[in-house]
Amino acid sequence: NAGVTQTPKFQVLKTGQSMTLQCAQDMNHEYMSWYRQDPGMGLRLIHYSVGAGITDQGEVPNGYNVSRSTTEDFPLRLLSAAPSQTSVYFCASSYRVTTGNGYTFGSGTRLTVV
Amino acid sequence: TQLLEQSPQFLSIQEGENLTVYCNSSSVFSSLQWYRQEPGEGPVLLVTVVTGGEVKKLKRLTFQFGDARKDSSLHITAAQPGDTGLYLCAGVGSNYKLTFGKGTLLTVNP
Numbered sequence: 486n487a488g489v490t491q492t493p494k495f496q497v498l499k500t501g502q503s504m505t506l507q508c509a510q511d512m513n514h515e516y517m518s519w520y521r522q523d524p525g526m527g528l529r530l531i532h533y534s535v536g537a538g539i540t541d542q543g544e545v546p547n548g549y550n551v552s553r554s555t556t557e558d559f560p561l562r563l564l565s566a567a568p569s570q571t572s573v574y575f576c577a578s579s580y581r582v583t584t585g586n587g588y589t590f591g592s593g594t595r596l597t598v599v
Numbered sequence: 600t601q602l603l604e605q606s607p608q609f610l611s612i613q614e615g616e617n618l619t620v621y622c623n624s625s626s627v628f629s630s631l632q633w634y635r636q637e638p639g640e641g642p643v644l645l646v647t648v649v650t651g652g653e654v655k656k657l658k659r660l661t662f663q664f665g666d667a668r669k670d671s672s673l674h675i676t677a678a679q680p681g682d683t684g685l686y687l688c689a690g691v692g693s694n695y696k697l698t699f700g701k702g703t704l705l706t707v708n709p
């Protein structure tokens with residue numbers, strides 16, 4: 486099925502551990518983004534990419550790295566997990582935001598850092 | 600940073616009632632999008648409005664983009680329990696980044 490696939494769906498980490506959240510889309514979308522969703526804070530942009538090889542920071546980038554080596558994949562790396570990174574993470578993609586196309590979201594990764 | 604304020608934050612109504620959700624900003628957006636999110640899932644796009652003053656209808660849902668492209672509203676007519684969910688507005692701003700409001704949690708009681 487076409488769409489955005491996120492793995493894993495659930496993850497528990499210990500403080501200081503690192504991990505990579507995977508995101509893949511098969512719609513040949515140019516734009517991909519990572520958001521975190523926290524109660525009372527809404528969806529906040531972590532990093533985004535306008536195409537393969539191009540990434541930029543969003544609103545809350547500290548503690549996270551991204552890369553975009555292919556059009557399809559946009560992994561999010563947590564360098565040294567902290568309890569403040571406990572959240573639900575969503576990956577999203579869009580053909581071209583400039584033409585008013587909306588984003589397609591994955592079903593999310595629920596991360597708990599203890 | 601471009602901010603979007605949504606109101607109300609929570610809304611609980613009876614089936615058959617009408618409601619309006621507002622999305623306001625001091626910034627101009629090139630387009631504005633509305634999403635609905637259900638528990639445990641990612642947001643799903645409902646509509647995109649691009650032109651100031653634009654009105655779009657999706658069955659019982661009516662979306663309006665303000666003339667100055669700084670605000671939008673979502674009106675639901677004769678709400679049904681299936682309309683229950685978190686409604687999010689999002690604006691496309693500088694560098695094509697999508698900025699979200701905090702959402703309106705709607706509960707429609709049978």
